[in-house]
Amino acid sequence: MTTDYISRIRRFHRAVTSEVGLLDSSFLGRGRPLGPARVLNAIGGGRTEVSEIRSYLSLDSGLLSRLLRGLEGEGLIEVEDGETDGRRRSIRLTLAGAQEYAAYEALSDAQAAEILGKHAMPEKLLAAMDLIATALGKERIHLEEADPRSTAAQACMSAYYTELSSRFERGFDVALSCDPDASDMERPRGTFLIALSDGLPVGCVGLKGTTKGYGEVKRLWVSQEARGLGLSRRLMTELERIAQDVGIELLRLDSNSALGEAVALYRKTGWTEIERFNDDPYPDLFFEKRLARSWSG
Amino acid sequence: MTTDYISRIRRFHRAVTSEVGLLDSSFLGRGRPLGPARVLNAIGGGRTEVSEIRSYLSLDSGLLSRLLRGLEGEGLIEVEDGETDGRRRSIRLTLAGAQEYAAYEALSDAQAAEILGKHAMPEKLLAAMDLIATALGKERIHLEEADPRSTAAQACMSAYYTELSSRFERGFDVALSCDPDASDMERPRGTFLIALSDGLPVGCVGLKGTTKGYGEVKRLWVSQEARGLGLSRRLMTELERIAQDVGIELLRLDSNSALGEAVALYRKTGWTEIERFNDDPYPDLFFEKRLARSWSG
DNA sequence: ATTTATACCTGACCTAAGTCAGGTATAAAA
DNA sequence: TTTTATACCTGACTTAGGTCAGGTATAAAT
The missing domain is CATH 3.40.630.30 (Gcn5-related N-acetyltransferase (GNAT))
Incomplete structure (x- = not known):
C-alpha cells in the first residue's frame, strides 16, 4: 500500500484525465471542435501572427490555414497582410470573435470554480496543483x-x-x-x-x-x-x-x-x-x- | 497573484495535459493506436467479458467489436463463448498478448519512475497527487x-x-x-x-x-x-x-x-x-x- | 411456443485531426 | 538581377475514433 507508488500515479492520472478531459471538452460546449476553439483562444490570448499561432499550438501549416479559413467563414476573425513583411499575415478578432472568446473564458472560469468548489479548503488543493505543475514543468x-x-x-x-x-x-x-x-x-x-x-x-x-x-x-x-x-x-x-x-x-x-x-x-x-x-x-x-x-x- | 486561482488551475491543467498526455502517448510507443492499447490493458487488468470491457472503457459496442477483431488478428487475444450464457463471450490473453501487456506495464512503470525522479522528495509529490486525485474523484x-x-x-x-x-x-x-x-x-x-x-x-x-x-x-x-x-x-x-x-x-x-x-x-x-x-x-x-x-x- | 430482450457482430458512414506535395507571393541573399 | 528562402495557402490523402442501423444467436418472459 505504502510503496505502491505506481498505482498511486496511475490513480492520479485517471482522475486528472477524466476531469481535465472534461476541462478540455468544456471547449466543446459551444458546438465547435477543439481545433478551431484552441486557435480562437490563442488569438484571444494576444497572438496575432499566423506563424506565432502555428508554433504555439504546434500545428501543421496547412491545418492551421484551414482552421483559420473556418473561423473567417464564421465571421470571428479578420486576416490582413502584414505591414512590414508582405508574406506574414496578422489576425484580428472581429466583434463577434471577441464575444465568442469571452464566452470560452467564462466557461473556463466556471470549470475552475467548480473544481475548487469541491473542496472545503481550496487553498490546499491549489497548493497541491502548484506543486505538481511545478514539478512536472521542472525542465x-x-x-x-x-x-x-x-x-x-x-x-x-x-x-x-x-x-x-x-x-x-x-x-x-x-x-x-x-x-x-x-x-x-x-x-x-x-x-x-x-x-x-x-x-x-x-x-x-x-x-x-x-x-x-x-x-x-x-x-x-x-x-x-x-x-x-x-x-x-x-x-x-x-x-x-x-x-x-x-x-x-x-x-x-x-x-x-x-x-x-x-x-x-x-x-x-x-x-x-x-x-x-x-x-x-x-x-x-x-x-x-x-x-x-x-x-x- | 495570490487571488488568481483560475490562472493557477490553468497552469496545472497545461502541466498535466502535456505530461500526462505523454503518459497516454507512451502507449503509442509500441506502434499501436490508443484504442486497441486501452482494450489490451483492460483485458490484462483482469476484465474478461466483452460487456465488462465495454462499460469500463465506455466504448460503442461496434467499435469494441472491431478493436477485439484487430487484437485477435494480431494473435494477442482469444475469444470463447460464455459457459453459462451463450450470448456472452469471454476474452483471454494469449501468451503473446500477455507479453505485450507486460511490455505496456513496464512502459507505464518507467513513466511513473521518471515523474517521481524529478523530485528530491517524491513522497511530497505523491501526497499532492493523492490530494488532487481524491478531490477530483470526490463523487x-x-x-x-x-x-x-x-x-x-x-x-x-x-x-x-x-x-x-x-x-x-x-x-x-x-x-x-x-x-x-x-x-x-x-x-x-x-x-x-x-x-x-x-x-x-x-x-x-x-x-x-x-x-x-x-x-x-x-x-x-x-x-x-x-x-x-x-x-x-x-x-x-x-x-x-x-x-x-x-x-x-x-x-x-x-x-x-x-x-x-x-x-x-x-x-x-x-x-x-x-x-x-x-x-x-x-x-x-x-x-x-x-x-x-x-x-x- | 411465441414473443421480447440481450449480447455481440457487421457494414456503411461520418468527423476531427493531421500529413504531404506542390503553388503563389514576397523578402533576402548572391 | 537572378536565385534562394520564407510565409502562407490549397488540394489530395490518411488515420483514429466513433455513430448508427440492422443482423444473428441465445436467454428470459409471457
Whole structure:
C-alpha cells in the first residue's frame, strides 16, 4: 500500500484525465471542435501572427490555414497582410470573435470554480496543483533578470519575509534588517534573478553591489512548491556567473542557522564560514566565496 | 497573484495535459493506436467479458467489436463463448498478448519512475497527487462494509494510530487503549466502514456492538488528502443508518479535545456530551446520540 | 411456443485531426 | 538581377475514433 507508488500515479492520472478531459471538452460546449476553439483562444490570448499561432499550438501549416479559413467563414476573425513583411499575415478578432472568446473564458472560469468548489479548503488543493505543475514543468523553469521593483520581484520578496517570520522564533521585521536598496540590485552593480515556472514566480535571489570590495547575496528564496527541484543551486550558480560578469571577485552573505537547507547548500558549494561582517540583528552565520577572475574582466 | 486561482488551475491543467498526455502517448510507443492499447490493458487488468470491457472503457459496442477483431488478428487475444450464457463471450490473453501487456506495464512503470525522479522528495509529490486525485474523484468515493481484519481496514487503523500519536502530546499506544475486538465490529452486532477513492482507502469508521445497551463508534479516521470533502460526515451518517439497521437505539463514543474537527462534527450532528463511561486513559470527551427506532425493528 | 430482450457482430458512414506535395507571393541573399 | 528562402495557402490523402442501423444467436418472459 505504502510503496505502491505506481498505482498511486496511475490513480492520479485517471482522475486528472477524466476531469481535465472534461476541462478540455468544456471547449466543446459551444458546438465547435477543439481545433478551431484552441486557435480562437490563442488569438484571444494576444497572438496575432499566423506563424506565432502555428508554433504555439504546434500545428501543421496547412491545418492551421484551414482552421483559420473556418473561423473567417464564421465571421470571428479578420486576416490582413502584414505591414512590414508582405508574406506574414496578422489576425484580428472581429466583434463577434471577441464575444465568442469571452464566452470560452467564462466557461473556463466556471470549470475552475467548480473544481475548487469541491473542496472545503481550496487553498490546499491549489497548493497541491502548484506543486505538481511545478514539478512536472521542472525542465521549463527558467531564470530571468528582473527589476527588483517589479510586481513579480516584490511578490517573491514578500513571500521570503513571510517565510522568515515563520522560521525565526522571534519573527522577522524587514525594517530592522539591512534592507538592500533596489538600485543596488540592478546592473551594472548587481542584479535580481527570478525563477519562473510557466509564468509563476517560484524563486529568487539578489546580488547587491557594494563599495566595500565585495558583492552580497541577498534574498535567496524558493517557494514551498518548488523545493526539492534543485532550484536554489541553479539560482546561486547563475548568480555567481553574473557576479563574475560584472567584475565581482568576492561574494559574501549572511544567513541564519534556522535556514538549514540554505546553509547546507552554501557549505556544499564552496562557501567558507567567516566572522560577522555586519550588524544586522537577524543573521548568525556568515559566509564568503572567492570567484575565479572572469576572462572578460 | 495570490487571488488568481483560475490562472493557477490553468497552469496545472497545461502541466498535466502535456505530461500526462505523454503518459497516454507512451502507449503509442509500441506502434499501436490508443484504442486497441486501452482494450489490451483492460483485458490484462483482469476484465474478461466483452460487456465488462465495454462499460469500463465506455466504448460503442461496434467499435469494441472491431478493436477485439484487430487484437485477435494480431494473435494477442482469444475469444470463447460464455459457459453459462451463450450470448456472452469471454476474452483471454494469449501468451503473446500477455507479453505485450507486460511490455505496456513496464512502459507505464518507467513513466511513473521518471515523474517521481524529478523530485528530491517524491513522497511530497505523491501526497499532492493523492490530494488532487481524491478531490477530483470526490463523487466516485464510495463507502463499503469490510472485515476489520482485512488489509485495507488494517491500513486505515494504523494510519489512525499514527495520526493520534502525532496529535496527542503524550503520544498514543494502542495497547493502553480499549482496543475493540474485530468480532465486535462485524455483522450482526456491528460493522466496519471503509471509504474508497478509486481503490485507495481514504477513511474509515467502526461500529462496535456491546452488551451494555448501546453501540459504540470507534476509529473515525479520514486521511490527510481526503479532508475537506465532507467524508467524515458521510461515514457517520452511513454508520448511524447501519446502527438502526442492526437494532441499536443508543450510540456512544469517546473522543479527545485535541481532535477538534471530529468533536465539532459530533456537536453539529445531534450528539450530546455526557459523563465519562469508560476508563480508557486517552479520551477526555464523551458523547451519545439516541437513534430513531428503525421501522424494520 | 411465441414473443421480447440481450449480447455481440457487421457494414456503411461520418468527423476531427493531421500529413504531404506542390503553388503563389514576397523578402533576402548572391 | 537572378536565385534562394520564407510565409502562407490549397488540394489530395490518411488515420483514429466513433455513430448508427440492422443482423444473428441465445436467454428470459409471457
